[in-house]
Amino acid sequence: MINPKTTATPAGERELLIEREFAAPRELVFKAWTERDRLMQWWGPPTWPIDYCTVDLRVGGAWHYRMRGPAGEEGWGKGVYREIMPSSRLVYSDYFSDEDGTEIPPEAIAEIDFVDRGGTTLVRNKTTFASGEHREQVLGMGVVEGMSETMDRLDEHLAAVAAG
Amino acid sequence: MTADQLSLTFSALADPTRRAILARLAGGEASVTELAAPFTMTLPAISKHLKVLERAKLISRGRDAQWRPCRLRAEPLQDAEEWIERHRLLWEERFDRLDDYLSEAQARGAKSQEDHHD
16 A cells, blocks of 8 residues: 655755655556646646646657636646656656747756656656745745645546556 | 624735735736746645635636736725724824823822922
């Protein structure tokens, strides 16, 4: 039985480490994070799911999506891939963007390691913010809540895939 | 204004993120994504804060479906300020009377000392 809890730990000067173990092989967790049809099923907090998504999985390529809020609002997000090691590591620049994909700075860098734990997968998600002040601001604004809820959705997605 | 509205106002103000949102909106209207910037994962928490502020009538939101711009509403803040001002005045009067009493008491004390020396 895996503890489903997501842990969040501030690290270094301007980093935030978020960890969660998933009951699925890392190949599958990596696919969930990088394939458009899978991302559509879980990315975004439950109150802000995505309803549009494109993925161009190559270094310099981008992942562009629209989130839909509880009052019907739109929020566009974009991740520009910096490093892709299939099934083991993914690094991207994380931004808000507009509909056309124009990035709205500042960026945050997400480094995600998919660690094989003998059938289960530990996801170590390190986000580096523009500054320590920026990290504190984002923590105060509820980033851990949003990430935890999103990780819960990934957990449910992986369970649904396993159940076939 | 009902006491209930005042409770809603003070309770909505009792959070640093919500006060930061109001401070930001004092400079002009903004969308939830602008308020959540620069990190998408803060959107659900910001949505909740906006709901609290909207219920307390401290903000209103536009109808445009994609944008739903948030605007500051000044009335509940003015009511809260009036409440604080009434209490400030009450205490100012009390302190004025205390001040008068202390002056008189000191004057009496000084006089009785003088009488004693004579």
